Amino acid sequence: MKAAVDSPKIRLSEEQDKKAGQLKPATSHPSVAPSPPRASGVQDHPTTRRSTLAAPSNEGKLGALTVDELKKLLKKVKDEAQSELAAECLLKEAALREKEAAAAQFDVERKANAEAVARLNAEKEEAAAQLDAERKAKDEAVRKLTTVVAEINSDATLQARRRRADATATSVEPLDPDNPMVRKVGANVLSQNMTINNYRTDITIHEVHQVLLEALLGDQTKLGKMLFQKVVEEGVSYWSFMFNTTICCDLLLRMSVVRQDKEEVVVRVESVDEEELESASLPNPHSTASKKFRLLFKEGTIVLLPLQFGQTSFMFMAQVYVGEVTKDAVVTLSESALSRTTTSATRSTTTRGITSASTGVSSKSGAAMKKLGAGGEAARGDKLFYKLAEMFYDRFKKEDTIDARRKADFIENGIPNAPPLTEAEKNLIAKSMGQVDEMNANAPRVAGSTNDTVEKFMLRTGEGAAWAMSVAKMDISAVNLFTELWLLDTYELKAENRHMAIREVFKDLDGTRGIQYCRSMALPRGFQGRLFAVWMTWKKLIDGDGRLSFIIAITPLEIYPGTRHAVAGAEKFQEATSRGVIICKVLTENTCEWTRAQQFDLKINLHYKITNFLAKQQLGRANELQEKFRRNRKEVDREGVAALAKVIQVRRGTPLMEDQVEIFERCEALLGEEGGEEGWKALKSTSHEVEMKMKYFPPKKGERSVGTGKAVGVVDCSAEKVASWMMDYCSRERMRESHERGSPRLELRDLRRENESSVATIELFPLFTSDREFAFRQVWKSEEGKVSIAIESIDKLVDFGRSKSRRVRGSVRAVWLMENLSISQGSRDNVAKCKITFVQQIDVAGVIPKWIVNKKIPEQLQAVQDAINEFRQDDRIDAAVREGLSDLIKECSGEEVYTEEEVAMLQRVHQKFEGSLEESKWTKLESPDIFGTMESVFEKGGSSAAIGRAVTIVDASIGDCAAWEYAKMTRDRMKAHYDFGGLDRAVVKLTNHSELYYTVIDLGVKTFAPRELLTKAVWKIVDGDTMIVSYEDAEVDRFPVGAGKGYVRASSGGFWKYERLPEVRGMPQTRTTHVIQVDLKGFIPPFVANSKLTGMLELVSAMRKKFDKSLEIDAGRRVAIKQKIELKEESGGAKALAQFEALYKEKQGWERPSRSFGKADSKLRSEAVAGRAWGSSSLQVHGGLEEIAAFIWDFGSRANMEISGDLERSYKDDAGGGGFKQVVMRRQQLESTHGFQYHNRTFTSEMSLHLVSDGQIIILFLPEGDDANSRQSTRRTTRARGSVSDGSDGAVEASELVAIRLRNLAGGRTMLEFVCELELGLGVGSGASQAFVERRLEEVVNLAIYFQRLVPLDVLKVEDGRALGYDLLWKADFSKQRLERLKEVVEKSNALRELCLKYSWMKAMLGATLEGSLSRNRAVKTKLICVSDKEAIQIGKNLVPSLMTEQLATAGVNEWKLQNRVVKELMEEQVWFEPMMVILGQSIVKTAAWGLMFRVIVGAVLSVTDLATDLVVLKQFWDRGEEQLAFRDAQLASLSASIGLQLILVVLQNRKKGLLRILKEALIVLMGSKGPVDAYRVAMGAEQEKDTEFDPMMEMTINKCIELFAESVPGIIIQVSAIVSTINSGDELKQRLLFSLAVSLLTTGFISATISYDFDTDPKKRAYNPEFYGYVPDDGRKRAFLFATMILLSATQILIKATLIIVLALIASRYPVYYLLGDIVLYLLYKVARRDFTYWLPLEGVFGLVISFIARVIAKFVVDFAAIIHYRHPYEVGGLYFSLNMFLPLLTLTFVLALDFANGNLSEGTLALLRSLAKILGGSLIFLFGAFLLLMNKEYHHTFLSTETGGQLLRRLFLEGDDVTKAQVFKKHKSLWAPIRDKATVWVKEGWASWEEEKPDWFTDKWKASVPEITKPVKKTGDVDDGDMTANENEGEEALIVGGGEEQKGRRGSVLGVISGQKVASSKVMPAGGEVMKEFDEADFMREINRR
Secondary structure (H helix, E strand, C coil), X not given: CHHHHHCCCCCCCHHHHHHHHHCCCCCCCCCCCCCCCCXXXXXXXXXXXXXXXXXXXXXXXXXXXXXXXXXXXXXXHHHHHHHHHHHHHHHHHHHHHHHHHHHHHHHHHHXXXXXXXXXXXXXXXXXXXXXXXXXXXXXXXXXXXXHHHHHHHHCHHHHHHHHHHHCCCCCCCCCCCCCXXXXXXXXCEEEEECCCCEEEEEEEECCCHXXXXXXHHCCCCCCECCEEEEEEECCEEEEEEECCCCEEEEEEEEEEEEEEXXXXXXXXXEECCHHHCCCCCCCCCCCCCCEEEEEXXXXXXXXXXXXXXXXXXEEEEEEEEEEEECCCCEEECCCCCCCCCCCCCCCCCCCCCEECHHHCECCCCCCECCCCCCCHHHHHHHHHHHHHHHHHHHHCCCHHHHHHHHXXXXXXHHCXXXXXXXXXXXXXXXXXXXXXXXXXHHCCXXXXXXXXXXXXXXXXXXXXXXXXXXXXXXXXXXXXXXXXHHCCCCHHHHHHCCCCCCEEEECCHHHCCCEEEEEEECCCCCCCCEEEEEEEEEEEEECCCCCEEEEEEEEEHHHXXXXXXXXXXXXXXXXXXXXXXXEEEEEECCEEEEEEEEEEECCCCCCHHXXXXXXXXXXXXXHHHHHHCCCCHHHHHHHHHHHHHHHHHHCCCCCCCHHHHHHHHHHHHHHCCCCXXXXXXXXXXXXXXXEEXXXXXXXXXXXXXXXXXXXXXXXXXXXXXXXXXXXXXXXXXXXXXXXXXXXXXXXXXXXXXXXXXXXXXXXXXXXXXXXXXXXEEEEEEEECCEEEEEEEECCCCCCCCCCCCCEEEXXXXXXXXXXXXXXXXXXXXXXXXXXXEEEEEEECCCCCCHHHHHHCHHHHCHHHHHHHHHCCCHHHHHHHHHHHHHHHHHHCCCCCCCCHHHHXXXXXXXXXXXXXXXXXXXXXXXCCCCCEEEEEEECCCCXXXXXXXXXXXXXXXXXXXXXXXXXXXXXXXXXXXXXXXXXXXXXXEEECCEEEXXXXXXXXXXXXXXXXXXXXXXXXXXXXXXXXXXXXXXXXXXXCHHHHCCCEECEEEEEEEEEEEEEECCEEEEEEXXXXXXXXXXXXXXXXXXXXXXXXXXXXXXXXXXXXXXXXXXXXXXXXHHHHHHHCCCCCHHHHHHHHHHHHCCCCCCECCCCCCCCCEEEEEECCCECEEEEEEEEEEECCHHHHHHHHHCCCCHHHHHHHCCCEEEEEECCCCCCCEEEEEEEECCECCCCCECCCEEEEEEXXXXXXXXXXXXXXXXXXXXXXXXXXXXEEEECCCCCCCCCCCCCEEEEEEEEXXXXXXXXXXXXXXXXXXXXXXXXXXXXXXXXXXXXXXXXXXXXXXXXXXXXXXHHCCHHHHHHHHHHHXXXXXXXXXXXXXXXXXXXXXXXXXXXXXXXXXXXXXXXXXXXXXXXXXXXXXXXXXXXXXXXXXXXXXXXXXXXXCCCCHHHHHHHHHHHCHHHHHHHHHCCCHHHHHHHHHHHHHHHCCCCHHHHXXXXXXXXXXXXXXXXXXXXXXXXXXXXXXXXXHHHHHHHHHHHHHHHHHHHHHHCCCCHHHHHHHHHHHHCCCHHHHHHHHHHCCCCCCCCCCCCHHHHHHHHHHHHHHHHHHHHHHHHHHHHHHHHHHCCCCCHHHHHHHHHHHHHHHHHHHHHHXXXXXXXXXXXXXXXXXXXXXXXXXXXXXXXXXXXHHHHHXXXXXXXXXXXXXXXXXXXXXXXXXXXXXXXXXXXXXXXXXXXXXXXXXXXXXXXXXXXXXXXXXXXXXXXXXXXXXCCCCCHHHHHHHHHHHHHHHHHHHHCHHHHCCCCHHHHHHHHHHHHHHHHHHHHHHHHHHHHCCXXXXXXXXXXXXXXXXXXXXXXXCCHHHHHHHHHCCHHHHHHHHHHHHHHHHHHHHHHHHHCCCCCCHHHHHHCCHXXXXXXXXXXXXXXXXXXXXXXXXXXXXXXXXXXXXXXXXXXXXXXXXXXXXXXXXXXXXXXXXXXXXXXXXXXXXXXX
């Protein structure tokens, strides 16, 4: 029976269980006998039966019974027992019968159950068979459901529904998003709180589970922002993260992997007590947190399930508790603590244990259990737990990657396997396509959209809302665009539409491909929101033109015939409808055409113009998508050309349609007969590459006689590509150009065919003439070897979306013929070429004379040149030509046969130009190339034309050099020829070694005829190492003299000699000599031609630069020297260091050089007449220590020669071997600054290199005696390498003492310190000496520039950007010089060259920037990869207006960045670019005519204007005599107060700089020039000097505030008072008084606005406190309006306050004093009450309090009167006080004017005037302040309501900010950061060592000095300097110093302490040794004792 019940196949019902229990026999223990049967009425209890059988209590009675009595008694007992036994037997028999009956019944039921089991087994077998059948169809089912599964995988809310199908059985069931108990707490995070402490989460992580598991168990893994992880011991991890800026949360977890396989990973997680750890302490990564909580997990489980697309389901379940971490314990904040942390309710844990909440408090901390707000520990646990979950999600967040995988899967599987279309879907798509046809036929173009990249149309059918259609080309493939539009549930779209209240997507409606899409739309206030519910489906088809298209049809959901899903919250919205269609048509592989026609009906009864406007807004979606997928225009156009070229090749020979044949017949008639040139006349071509002609064809009836133009050229590509390029009339690049011109182009899509397109355009004509409209068709045909295009006008009305007036229809007929040219056999370039012929006949119609049209024919034929430029491959073709010629020279070496005439020619040329000329007669010329010499000589008894000679060494072989010069018809040489003024050039090859060379040059003077030269060239290899190319005049009939064009035949001759030299580091070397003589003949004087001789010889320099390998050669030598330096042992380093320091010591009379480079610290000094000079310079160089030393040591390198500018250099190595000593000689030119002629100077020195122990290198140049024997063997390097100089130029010996120290810096940089002492000889003036030593100092700069240019693009940093900026500006003071410098830097700088190659427009943008010309600011919003050259130039020009509107160059560059998208993206990509542009901006401001002078003039005008108006008014008061004596005295007092306060500022700023500096600055103040000088310093980018209190920007601001406080505002009050007094007395009011008042108001308003504007737009301040700075918008136009509003707002506020003061004064003279004093006193009390009185300046003691008082009073005053927006800063008056104070004067004025007693001293007219003025000013103030709030960035409105104090702000910035922000804390008064002193101390001590190594920009000596000693790290015992105080703790560990501060008198409650907000120390701390260490607060001391 028990087996049956427990059987797994049979389960008894509850009733059967009861019956079975009743039939069970009574059981008892085997040792207990069964109870006898009981008689009725006897109690059923064991004691009853025992009492019956018990013996009598009186034993004596038994013996008293008789035998009979005894027998009777026994019988009675026996009878009773038998009766009871019989009754019991009866009962048992009855029970047995009952049991047998039940057993029988049970057997029946068991048989029934057995039958049921059999039936179940049969059903099971049937189900198994059915399952087998279903498995056979699995492949088909999987194919159909792939798309569904893919979509579900990426949807976080549907993850749980499919996990059971993807993963094997797991112990954890995923959360169901449909469960009402489950909520979404974050991005892809599902949560369910089972109880108050039980949590479950389900997160979709964008990473595979193996990587996620490694991250969980790993060490030092950053799992998210501010999330720290460390494995403290095996299996135990410590996690810490910041919950917010002040609260930290940590976890101490033991994690063990329970299960790990491909399908599932299970990890057990449980919190660990710190007592269980072996380690002493836990890390503290977030030491600045003010509170720390600990999450405690019990019975935690993590399950990782792999999902599709590389995702993982992260499920976590645990009991979560929260504990607060105190100094002594972790106090749990839950009602029930973890059971394992305590053993009883009364047990207290140890110091690091977890204390149960039931005990109340921690035994060590003594703190009561805390609650964490509403909800207690559950609320905080919820927040902390989910913060951790969000961090996990953010760490692996790859939403873009997942979206990309989903889209790829949809393209690969979803589209091919989509369900077939239903009939309803087919009908919907057909209806939608019909709407598109109707729109194409009837919809008018939206006005003004022709110059848009999107075609836009609108159609109103009279039924509901209008239809809108947009057509655009997208730079994305059709299938990708379709996927982007169809997948509506991607992460990207969810983020974009997160503002929508409802957005739901229901896929696979009833198993179809359709979807239901619901989205809400918010309407303006007063309208109910709308809900769009649509049914969407799609189709893939081939259009009539053979192109693939994807169609998406959209219709209201009510049309769908199937199941519709309900949407939660839909009842809150009103239903709206939308219908339409989207078509994505394939154009090329990566481009498509978008067409969207859609109607939105909001179900609102509005005017049709409003509905049309709303419909137009929907058209912007095409622009958004176009911008999103936009790629580089040229790349897209090339893709289109390549695609069409393939089609043309495939359709070669395809017959044309009948109408197309006709058009070709008409157009090809323009070509004329085959080969016929009759009637064509040559035209002057715009390029030598294009031949142009013109011809008149007889006009047909109705046509005008218009000339036909013809152009012929050769293009470097196939005919098919040229034809494709021409057919792409509406390419991206051409459309951009036409839009910039305002000339629209349209493609007529309804006339499109596979080999035909129709287009229309409008050409703009000059003023007073109508624009011309053209519409034409283009048809192409492809034949064998050629492609033709016929163009002819069509008669079709084109809708351009603009007025048809003033537009005339023109006509055009043209033909293009492109013929492929065969590639010659043996050609090396392998470049396909084709000949193109373009013939065009165009008639612009109208009344324009035909001669004007014909004159424009060359411009119309420019299309041929455009095609040549588009496919140009000059470099490749030229290289192939020269390579072939070089090989020919090598192959023909010694095998060429020369005629007698050629041999004689070679001898004549040699004799004339080499043999007969004396070497001593050559005169040196100024060579533009330092590595080459140029000389000239006159032929004795010959021509008056000079002979020139140039010599250099080229890093190439003889063949390469000769080929480069001999190949004169290469494209680069031809371009140079025509750029130089060439008219013609031809070469006729005679033999392999000879040719005729003909050239014609225009001299550029109208009165001089062009010159032609005809020479014969013959080359010959004299021996294996020498080659000569000789040139001589020739006379050939083929080239008659004058060429029939009046040319003058000139004469020329010369030769080229190439001599092979030994290779240098594997690179061939060739000495190249060029000798030339040119006689221009005619009436041109010979000296004119001789003056151009240098230019003729520059071809030698061009050849050297072409093959220059100086970088490679020098680099190889440096590597060898560097290796020797690394192996060198230290020797003589100490002595050399001492010599350097003695020489480097600053001398009296040091001056700054006339030119400085960046942050180079250069100084010099010279002596008059004595010829002695000293100089020193220090500069950082981007290079390693040994590398820089090797560069300097390589004295004869080319780079050293180039950067020094020496005339000659030589050196001799140390003969001792192995030592770093050498004798060096250098000859330099000494130039006079007054025109005197000095001899050159020669310096001979002993050069030595020494290593110093601490990683320094010293290089010395010490004078040496002139030993002739030692100099004979020296190797000599001169400017003309290869020529020998004997020093016969009369050079004078001089001496030099040079010392160089190199110190290694972080980041691969070296500090170079250079010092020199020169003795140039007596008689050398100080000017010449100074110029000479400046040139020496420039060598240091040139060295830094050389190494900076070697740095590649990918390693540039911020400091490199500054260095590049200085490089671009070095010796370039004007725009022309800067442009030349830019060209040089781009050529030589690896980084800039790479950047210009990456972005071809970069050089044009930098050029426009450096030009610095004024222009209008036109913001460019183009993407970085899509910028054109024209846009780049505009971006460069935009920098100038941005700099003009800002006080700082940094702010100007920042504005430039914000307004131009390209600049912003570029600066984000290249971090060094912004610092470079700041340097360039500073230079532009300084050097441009509008720049520095603009800043200085504005500053001067503001100050002087205000002063001038005050003086004018003062004179008026003076003239009025006693009547206005009070006004005069008040004016003088205000001026005196202003000057006095400015003098106080001077003393405060320069008190540490000495008396001389104070007197100098005071003189500037007394001269009234403080404002211009401050503006000059700020514009120059001056930084804060050492020992000064403020930076230049702050000093200028304070000075402006003083002017406002003591001069401007009082002056305005006095003027207003005078005006009111004059009006009140009835006197005449003079206009100049009103004018003076207006000037003062606007000037003061401008100063006020400038202060706020400059502070807010300063990038440094925005970065430091972005929550306060940044209210000025980025848009330039908004900035201008905002600035004007601030000016007017300030002026209005001043006038209101001044009027109030005057009215109070008229009531009673004492009232203004009471009012102002009362207002200021209340303000000061307010500051004191908030403990915010102390000003932020770090000034201590009484002096600090005085300055605080003055600063607070001035701030209050300028805010009251000037309303300076910046002064809402918490350091000043605060946001809320500022806002209230803005309107308080207005309310007071209104109240005062409303009182009766105001009438006493005021006339009725004056009172009425003042009341009217108050209304006007009040309305103006409200309007202006409202306008200001609207114009500013809205996210900064809260700053006007802030109650934050300066101390609160500083502490918040410290706790929330990075190291740069934290570093600012010590620049403020210590009372502001005293509450966080401990945290600041910890931060400094923890980071000091790393800062010493990394050297961040803010870690300067000045900052170190500002840090209190108590916070700095203290040296360990044994390393203590004098004066250091340390306390030993734990045997030598770093001492902890507690407390600090200076000794002060009084307790904490003293007056000074309350006002300043400081804590006053009063007790002394005694360390273990008993010695008095520091004074500090007693409470701090007790806390430290407790801690220890």
